[in-house]
Amino acid sequence: MLVKRAVAGLMILAGVLTLGYVGISSYIAEELVYEAPKAIVKTPASLGLRFADITFPSRGDRINLKGWLIPGVLPDGRLTADRVIVVVHGTRTNRESPGDHLLELTAALARHGFGVLSFDMRGMGESPPAPLSMGTLEQRDVLGAVDFLRNAPPPFPELGRPRIIGGLGISMGAATMLLAASQEPAIAAVVSDSAYAEVVPLLEREIAKRSIAPIGRVPGGFAPGALVMARLLYGVDFFAARPVAGVARIAPRPLLLIHGTADDYVPMANFRQLDSAATSVPGAHVTTWIVPNARHAQAFKKTGTEYVTRVVAFFDAALGAAA
Amino acid sequence: MRSLRTAQPLLVLIALVAILVGLTVIAREISARAGFLVERPIVLLVWLGGLLIAGAVFAWVVRRSMRRDASRSGLLLRALTALALASPLALILLQHPAP
Numbered sequence: 001m002l003v004k005r006a007v008a009g010l011m012i013l014a015g016v017l018t019l020g021y022v023g024i025s026s027y028i029a030e031e032l033v034y035e036a037p038k039a040i041v042k043t044p045a046s047l048g049l050r051f052a053d054i055t056f057p058s059r060g061d062r063i064n065l066k067g068w069l070i071p072g073v074l075p076d077g078r079l080t081a082d083r084v085i086v087v088v089h090g091t092r093t094n095r096e097s098p099g100d101h102l103l104e105l106t107a108a109l110a111r112h113g114f115g116v117l118s119f120d121m122r123g124m125g126e127s128p129p130a131p132l133s134m135g136t137l138e139q140r141d142v143l144g145a146v147d148f149l150r151n152a153p154p155p156f157p158e159l160g161r162p163r164i165i166g167g168l169g170i171s172m173g174a175a176t177m178l179l180a181a182s183q184e185p186a187i188a189a190v191v192s193d194s195a196y197a198e199v200v201p202l203l204e205r206e207i208a209k210r211s212i213a214p215i216g217r218v219p220g221g222f223a224p225g226a227l228v229m230a231r232l233l234y235g236v237d238f239f240a241a242r243p244v245a246g247v248a249r250i251a252p253r254p255l256l257l258i259h260g261t262a263d264d265y266v267p268m269a270n271f272r273q274l275d276s277a278a279t280s281v282p283g284a285h286v287t288t289w290i291v292p293n294a295r296h297a298q299a300f301k302k303t304g305t306e307y308v309t310r311v312v313a314f315f316d317a318a319l320g321a322a323a
Numbered sequence: 324m325r326s327l328r329t330a331q332p333l334l335v336l337i338a339l340v341a342i343l344v345g346l347t348v349i350a351r352e353i354s355a356r357a358g359f360l361v362e363r364p365i366v367l368l369v370w371l372g373g374l375l376i377a378g379a380v381f382a383w384v385v386r387r388s389m390r391r392d393a394s395r396s397g398l399l400l401r402a403l404t405a406l407a408l409a410s411p412l413a414l415i416l417l418q419h420p421a422p
Contacts, residue, residue: 003398004393004398007389007398007401007405010402010405011385011401011405011408014406014408014409015381015408017409017412018408018409018411018412019374019375019378021411021412021414021415022374022411023374025414026370026371026374027367030363030364030366033363034363123359128359129358129359129360131359131363200419201419201420201421202421204418204419204420204421205420205421205422208420220420221414221418224414224415224417224418225411225414225415228414232344232347233347233366233367233370234351234362234363234366235351267421267422269421269422
């Protein structure tokens with residue numbers, strides 16, 4: 001009788017705990033895969049640049065993404081699309097990304113003779129709603145941008161198609177760019193600013209900072225459950241968002257890794273992991289720039305001209321001079 | 324036949340999990356056609372609703388099984404079923420958050 005009661009108690013306890021754990025994890029997963037898009041306020045025209053609104057499909061799943069193509073401006077004032085940089089914003093923002101002055105960085109690249117394709121990743125800005133996957137699905141958006149540059153009718157027909165394509169990403173955009181470049185050789189050089197080596201440890205830490213109405217702060221133990229539920233319910237595999245696994249495949253193409261020493265969102269350990277993985281193969285061409293006292297994705301905001309000088313010099317060396 | 328009855332809670336648990344996951348995947352595939360903003364709440368509703376219904380069905384099956392079968396092997400199998408039921412909690416051990 002006692003054993004029977006013990007087994008019944010065990011069953012009830014297991015049922016209640018599991019239902020609670022799975023239910024709360026599912027709710028967190030649902031929150032994790034969605035962020036309301038932020039409106040775009042400024043365009044490149046506000047910085048005196050010509051641009052074309054573009055729409056292109058992501059590679060594979062063909063989600064129609066919105067973006068801008070900004071021709072580069074040569075020293076004599078002529079426009080060029082000879083070298084085009086695909087610029088990828090971070091998470092929970094858009095191609096304007098005022099938090100890290102991305103539009104200003106985009107404009108600076110254009111003024112140095114680089115065409116820029118800047119776009120909203122799926123689920124962000126003006127692109128259609130889609131689950132947020134921290135790079136796993138979004139890498140298809142970057143690959144779609146490359147396909148657009150190589151195959152679609154050019155938005156500025158008089159400038160023709162780009163001769164060569166580079167990539168620049170910030171934060172999640174950097175991680176996404178690394179994932180895309182590791183499988184797309186047409187991306188001839190990559191600047192990665194504040195990328196994570198793998199996203200799961202960051203999400204586990206962030207989930208534990210969240211608060212849910214009835215239970216208050218979420219205990220960290222729910223984090224793995226939420227990540228598994230995101231996969232089960234929405235097909236979002238956060239475990240696959242691991243640029244560190246593929247970054248070595250970018251070699252021998254040039255790679256510039258930038259990271260701020262005061263980054264408390266993506267700790268410096270991520271930079272070291274990426275650097276170590278990227279340089280682990282023969283022929284790797286990796287340059288690093290550690291920015292003192294720069295917080296997450298704030299290197300451009302903090303250093304301004306120096307950032308532009310370094311990035312422009314990197315792309316000039318990697319992509320050649322503009323025609 | 325008797326062993327099948329003894330293992331009934333475990334078999335029902337496995338079947339419920341399979342049905343629930345299958346229904347959720349179907350709900351995702353269908354609702355995704357209407358866009359992610361529709362897919363997101365529908366998938367969660369189907370999953371959580373299904374979870375509650377599955378919980379109720381499982382509780383009923385276990386209660387019936389306990390009334391009908393008080394054998395030693397039955398108790399042992401139910402204890403194993405409880406462990407299987409609690410297995411998702413092992414995910415807690417997998418966390419390795421960033422500093």
